[in-house]
Amino acid sequence: MSETAVGDYQPADSCAFSLADFEDIMSADGPVDIERLREASRMGVPLAVRGDVWKHLLGVARPDHAENFAAQRRMQSEFVAIQQRTLEDVDPVRRLSPDLLKQLRAEIRRHYTNLQRQLEETYEEWSESVSRGVFGIPGQHDADGTNVTASATEDSGDTTELSSCGSTVAASSAMTYDADRLLLLERLLVMYFSANNVEFQLSAVYLMSPFMHCMSDPCSIYFSFLSLQEYVEAIESVGIDRLLAKFMMLFRTFEPDLCSHFEDEELRPNEWALQWLRHLLSAELPFQCVLRLWDTYFARHADADLHVFVCLAILNLCKETLLECEYCELKASLQQLPNLDIDHLLALANTLQSQARNAWSSVFNNIT
Numbered sequence: 001m002s003e004t005a006v007g008d009y010q011p012a013d014s015c016a017f018s019l020a021d022f023e024d025i026m027s028a029d030g031p032v033d034i035e036r037l038r039e040a041s042r043m044g045v046p047l048a049v050r051g052d053v054w055k056h057l058l059g060v061a062r063p064d065h066a067e068n069f070a071a072q073r074r075m076q077s078e079f080v081a082i083q084q085r086t087l088e089d090v091d092p093v094r095r096l097s098p099d100l101l102k103q104l105r106a107e108i109r110r111h112y113t114n115l116q117r118q119l120e121e122t123y124e125e126w127s128e129s130v131s132r133g134v135f136g137i138p139g140q141h142d143a144d145g146t147n148v149t150a151s152a153t154e155d156s157g158d159t160t161e162l163s164s165c166g167s168t169v170a171a172s173s174a175m176t177y178d179a180d181r182l183l184l185l186e187r188l189l190v191m192y193f194s195a196n197n198v199e200f201q202l203s204a205v206y207l208m209s210p211f212m213h214c215m216s217d218p219c220s221i222y223f224s225f226l227s228l229q230e231y232v233e234a235i236e237s238v239g240i241d242r243l244l245a246k247f248m249m250l251f252r253t254f255e256p257d258l259c260s261h262f263e264d265e266e267l268r269p270n271e272w273a274l275q276w277l278r279h280l281l282s283a284e285l286p287f288q289c290v291l292r293l294w295d296t297y298f299a300r301h302a303d304a305d306l307h308v309f310v311c312l313a314i315l316n317l318c319k320e321t322l323l324e325c326e327y328c329e330l331k332a333s334l335q336q337l338p339n340l341d342i343d344h345l346l347a348l349a350n351t352l353q354s355q356a357r358n359a360w361s362s363v364f365n366n367i368t
Contacts, residue, residue, distance in 0.1 A: 041299035
């Protein structure tokens with residue numbers, strides 16, 4: 001089953017919902033139509049409204065405007081109370097030790113140094129693409145050959161998004177993360193570990209970072225992150241060992257040659273697959289790919305199986321390169337994935353999911 005045709009893949013210019021469409025849904029006189037919002041978000045969410053849309057998809061914001069106003073006030077009060085308890089808490093079990101806090105700060109700096117580089121590269125690609133007239137926007141030149149389109153964009157500070165079926169590249173992507181923003185991330189994570197008495201994990205840096213990018217309000221970031229934890233728990237509801245066993249069974253079935261290559265190189269599943277499954281590829285995929293992928297994840301919130309098949313689809317798309325890698329390079333490649341067309345990736349994941357359900361419906365249902 002290693003040869004997979006993506007029958008329902010649509011070209012990148014078939015995006016159905018524009019920024020104006022999202023604004024219409026969000027600003028309706030009555031309650032926000034969540035089902036319509038989910039339908040629109042499956043194909044990607046524009047950066048300008050991504051934070052607000054995610055809050056609705058994750059249940060942090062309420063569809064009814066009056067109820068939402070009251071809910072936001074309650075969350076703000078709860079957030080302030082959690083913040084105060086964290087500051088006053090002297091229990092060594094809940095407080096991060098100096099060593100763990102040092103690790104957290106180092107991971108935040110490392111992640112955001114890499115993220116800033118990615119965003120700057122994205123902005124450079126965007127600018128170059130406009131000047132070449134791609135994305136369907138011809139580059140216009142005046143008499144001396146100056147690119148008018150690019151110059152006008154730079155002068156106006158325009159942050160118009162050029163969206164390819166939700167795979168968004170924005171002029172504002174090269175934003176700067178200053179020390180205050182990094183300190184906020186640290187503070188929110190310390191609050192989370194302390195208030196919820198959960199095991200310290202550096203992966204939380206990567207899981208909270210997308211919310212930091214899309215939202216400015218600390219309270220919204222914190223409660224969206226809590227909702228994300230519930231989504232991850234739904235994926236792991238069968239138990240992480242059974243989830244990993246299921247994934248490896250599917251990997252061996254759909255990509256037998258690649259699976260055998262991993263075994264020949266003695267690359268164990270807990271060296272890569274466990275992280276992929278538990279952390280939603282937040283540390284492995286380029287940041288803009290994570291944002292686009294999570295648009296669909298949150299829109300299809302009830303489909304906890306989707307992530308497993310996205311992971312399989314990545315292996316399919318990267319197979320030729322991975323087959324050429326030996327152990328060290330193989331492990332490194334799986335920890336730092338290339339830029340991928342997320343719309344194509346999701347279409348392939350849908351195809352794999354349908355094939356699996358059709359082939360092993362009884363077995364598949366018993367292990368999910």
